[in-house]
Amino acid sequence: MLGICMRYVKDYHVACDLMHDGFITVYSKIGDFRSEGSFEGWMRRIFVNTALGYLRKANVLNGSVPVDGLVQLDNHDVTVFERMEAAELRRCIDRLPDGYRVVLNLFAIEGYSHKEIAEMLGINEGTSRSQYARAKIYLQKMLQKAEMM
Template sequence: MNDIADIVDGCRQWKRGSQEELYRQFYGYAMAICLRYANHKEEAVEILNDGFLKVFTHISTYDTSRPFKSWLARIMANTAIDHLRAQKRLLFAEDINKVYDLGSGSDDAIDKLSVDELLTLVQELPPAYKMVFNLYVMEGFQHQQIASMLGISEGTSKSNLFKAKRILKEKIERAASFLKNDNDDLPAQVAKVKK
């Protein structure tokens, strides 16, 4: 495995081998990000390829004193945003000034879910809610950054996050109640409450 600084340097010189090595080393990481925003794997691959094209085109702007993964993650998230905007699938909820706590109650149900099961429920969120949820929870962006990235107000970002969490809470609680009433396993219950 080559050092990332050497690979980046090769990419800046448009060396095909360096580009292939960068793609190979970060494919899984980048694909995981793209899958969080896409509705299906084919769409994630499209976002991924567009994202890597942006990486290779703009690699000269990468600051080598900062972590490469953070820079790559931001490009992949922005590419997903651009993709969903082009598809006209991002419709944001109204602005609210105060986001209320969802309260407890689903903590026990969450403890019973695996990461994959929780991600399956996140995938079922409406596109705008999923986008804000992923940017805030998964990528660690703040509402001010999300608002700037998406061209919305901070209140709209908060509103969409609140509604995404509310929908997830309802789905998790529904899965937990199915589990109490059935002897089926939780993955089957998650599949039942997807819609």
């Protein structure tokens, strides 16, 4: 569960605090688990919601970092992803601005729809889509620079 928390916050100590808070929520709400899905999935959602609650309180999701020259890269640039180690890709994702990173995690990793993300973050669906698209472009630019080095 620490890994889930680390995907949403960059600071290890904050992630540990969120993990602690998540486990407290799990133990206090264990009676609410109805065995309709997997226990791990139910827990995962609690930890994601705990991290999102922290980010909302810290007000990091409202800002957006402009990406100069937003240009969709060609499909041949996708091969950069294929050649990367998972840890390398994780480091690049960690360097994304908070709003981009959160939406990318929720959509691409956790599997939420843009509608669900919008409801969770208190934004409109178009903003979620835009943040995701910008996150991909920002990530592609970082990877392109890393490949040139």
